[in-house]
Amino acid sequence: MTKPVVTVTLNPAIDQTITVEALKPGSVHRAKAVRHNAGGKGVNVASCLADWGTPVIATGLLGSGNSAPFEAMFQAKGIADAFxxxxxxxxxxxxxxxxxANDTTDINLPGLSADAGALGRVRETVLGLLEPGTPVLLAGSLPDGLPADAYAGLTADFTAAGARVVLDSSGAPLTAALASTGALPHCIKPNRHELEDWAGRALPTDADLLEAARGLQRRGVAVVVVSLGADGALFVSGERALHGRLPPVTALSTVGAGDAMVAGLIAAFQMNGGLEDVARLSVAFAAAKLGCFGPNLPDPATVRSLAAQVALTSPD
Structure with missing residues (x-):
């Protein structure tokens, strides 16, 4: 039986998506629709994996005052709740x-504060779930109260216990994890801007992106995936590199497409897929999610059909 994936979300969120005809700052708007989704990067990834049929255990930190949307989603999708x-x-x-404008404006409100004790409890929860080879996703921002190197410490601990750690974060937590003298993540998925932040320079071409990704490999990251929005993604592992893309897809909502891509990466890892499989499935997950509101995928047959259409080229 497939090992469950463990997702860790230390700073989850309830995503309230308000649809308006045209956003005009300073004006009064009448919303056309409002949707609420239990969110946060790791929660979104867990949701997409569950839609694909992968067993998932979701953990992290939740506020007890408004946990109902998360509990409802976990129950509906069969996700084990270890928050x-x-x-x-x-x-x-x-x-x-x-x-x-066909775009989205984000306003992120402040959330919970956490301390070393809460982080330690999450660490012990995950360590109790691990078997050799278990994929563990560390995803999203860190709540107030936790140091920037929190992911670096968790990565080292979980890797030592046999996990394959996938890290999807940005800013100081990502920088600290990549600068760690301990174990580095098995896989990371920065976007172009996040990779430029790490590299300290602009990366306008595929060659620039590939050079920076190779630099991360030399640091010890086995699989580097650079998400490029509508242009697909760059996948680098071992001596190989692939650029995967699909024809333009009509998007109902771009919210969570990057998280869907991470879910596709992990799903391919679970199938022991090669780099082609990883590229096809992650691009297909991201494209399939564009046709859904919230962190959801269509049926697996639709995703497989998209995966078969992914165009793979070598940027070398």
Whole structure:
């Protein structure tokens, strides 16, 4: 039987998506629709993996005051709930979807604070779930109260216990994890901007991106995936590199497409897929999610059909 994937979300959120005809700052708007989704990067990834049929255990930190949307989603999708509850409320992220401009404006509200004790409880929870080869996703931002090197410490601990750690974060937590003298993540998925932040320079071409990804490999990251939005993604592992892309897809919502890509990466790892499989499935997950509201995928047959259409080229 497939090992369950463990996702860790230390700073989850309830995504409130408000759809308006055209966003005009300073004006009064009448919303066309409002949706609420239990979110946060790791929660979104768990949701997509569950839709694909992969067993998932979701853990991290939730506020006890508004945990109902998460509990409802976990129950509906068969996701094992191993979240720790803290006093207070999980943060709310407001996303304003502008139909005229076809883009989304994000307003992220403050959330819970956590301390070393809470982080330690999450660490012990995950260590109790691990078997050799278990994929563990560390995803998203860190809550107030935790140091920037929190992911670096968790990565070292979980890797020592036999996990394959996938890290999807940005800013100081990502920088600290990549600068760690301990074990580095098995896989990371920065976007172009995040990779430029790490490299300290602009990366305008595929050759620039590939050079920076190779630099991360030399540091010890086995698989580097650079998400490029509508242009697909760059996949680098071992001596190989692939650029995967699909024809343009009509998007109902771009929210969570990057998280869907991470879910596809992990699903391919679970199948012991090669780099082609990883590229096809992760691009297909991201494209399939564009046709769904919230962190959801269509049926697996639709995703497989998209995976078969992914164009793979070598940037070398």
């Amino acid at each position: 720790l509850r803290l006093p207070g409320e999980t943060r709310v992220n407001i996303k304003i979807a502008d139909l005229a």
